Amino acid sequence: MAGEILDSKGRGDAHWQWPSVHPEGRKFGLMVAAASLVCAFLAWETLAWPLAFLSLGVLAFFRDPERVVPQDERMIVSPADGLVSLITLVEPPAELLVDDGTGFRGLAAGKVTRVSIFMSVFDVHINRAPIGGTVQRVVYIPGKFVNADLDKASEENERQHILIERPDGVAIGFTQIAGLVARRIVPFVKPGDLVAAGQRVGLIRFGSRVDVYLPAGTDSKVVLGQTVVAGETVLAELGIQTVIEGVNQ
Template sequence: MAGEVLDNKGRGDVSWSWPPIHPEGRKFGLITAAIALVTAFFAWETIAWPMAFLTLGVLAFFRDPERVVPQADDVIVSPADGLVSLITEVDPPVELQIDDGSGSKGLPAGKVTRVSIFMSVFDVHINRAPIGGTVQRVVYIPGRFMNADLDKASEENERQHILIERQDGLAIGFTQIAGLVARRIVPFVKPGDIVAVGQRVGLIRFGSRVDVYLPAGTDPKVLLGQKVIAGETVLAELGSQKLIEGIAQ
């Protein structure tokens, strides 16, 4: 199905398949599987069985399913799988605003809506581009490893800012934030790369969060507490401002 065009009129062919494992996770799966096999060979069942289950958990964590990405100029798609844990008005990170000498003007100053998506260890951890365009900035900042569900994790945790700019000048910034057990943010892109909307841009190992900074004058189409899917869920429509209410049930 990869690369095939599908639509809301029924065009295209689909079928269920096991999601592939991202190469970043295969080495961890091989290590735990090898330990499980060796301990099973020596009949150390108290170690072999836990390692076998750990192998399945590692492979599930690094799963990399295909996604059907909406193709429309006015949509911003979710860069992460997970729970919408915070929606708040903030100033964008200074690293995404200042003139860094690259020729990219960065995000304008002023309050914008930040949508925070918390990824538990059960979510897919491959992050995707919310819009298509040129990667203007990839800024890594070392920091702490607090619970990524906390608001202050945006300023204190280890994190990586990414800025993507379209040809028409629209720029979207988002931040990958390491969590309580996450210990590495892995980028797949660098400044100057051209990416398509929904393209894989990186991953965070073992529980984390992604913050997305919407342009001024744009409200999210997702609700607090909603589950979103990277590359598929429409996070916002450009220029659309509307209160949307939901009921948990």
Template structure:
């Protein structure tokens, strides 16, 4: 993946900068800004126009797409989303990620695995990233409802998109982008057959949503329920490592 090489020994060159706005969101921000200026200058409605200006700023902020420092270690599975770890539970992977889809590539094996659910509020960055590097083996879109993405049933009832990535050594990770109450569109940036680097952008979900990650059997999460994670940076787990991690809410 292109970018500056940095490490934990002080190697690299970084500086603070305003996060760029993803192209997918620029048109929405400009429309909101244009309406606000029309109301302010065209109609002279100061109160409403000011409120619409704040809304335009919020739209631009929602589609921000900051750079991330992505760990380059094949043992690590990084978070595909910014947000709050809202659920950690044992489940069967989705049927769409298991069944033979005729592509000649096996899906995830059957049997319970750990699912880590990350809830994204409207204040989080909504650009999603690849948890591992490898080839996109499946991209399955399923229409559905728009119930609260924080609920467990959202994994099976809401509009969603399953993605399966396979590394060169055969290790696979499946994860699911789930639309929520406000989110009404899942926008993919990749397609089956694409080669991805770990932390590479794979898509976004507009205006509040959730991402479920299915860890391989024998792999425990390195995050806690209630923890805030950062896409492309926070390590969710290490392949094959099982270790209980406890925390204290304070």
């Protein structure tokens, strides 16, 4: 089904399937499963069974389902699964603003809407490109591991900034932020790579957050407390500013 076109008129073939496990997680699942087998061989059942269930949990954490990505250049799709925990007006990080010597000037200075998506250990942790274009920057910054749900995590935690520019000059910056349990951010892309909207660009291990910096003049189409799906949920529509209210029920 990967690569198949499905549309809003019902054309295409959609069916449920088991999600695959990303290669980055298979080694961890196999390691835990091997430890479970060793404990079972030694008749340490009190350890063997919990480790067996843990191996299934690890494989589930690294699940990598297919997503149907809206094909509309006006749309900015969510780069992460999870809960919209913060929507604020902020200056983008300096790493996305300054001229880094590559010839790409970076984002323009000035406050923009930042949408923060918190990923619990139960969410899919594969991150995807919010727009299609050229990867202009991938900037890794070591840091702390405070709760990723806190606003200060954007400036204090281990994080990685990614900047993508479309051929028409529209650029989106977003940041992968490690959390309390997360200890590694894994990139799948590098500067100069061409990516499509919704393409996999990296993952964060075990609980984390992604911040998306929308272009000036663009508001969020999701509301605080909403659950979003990477590559599928429309986070914003370019140039559209509006207030959308949600009811917690």
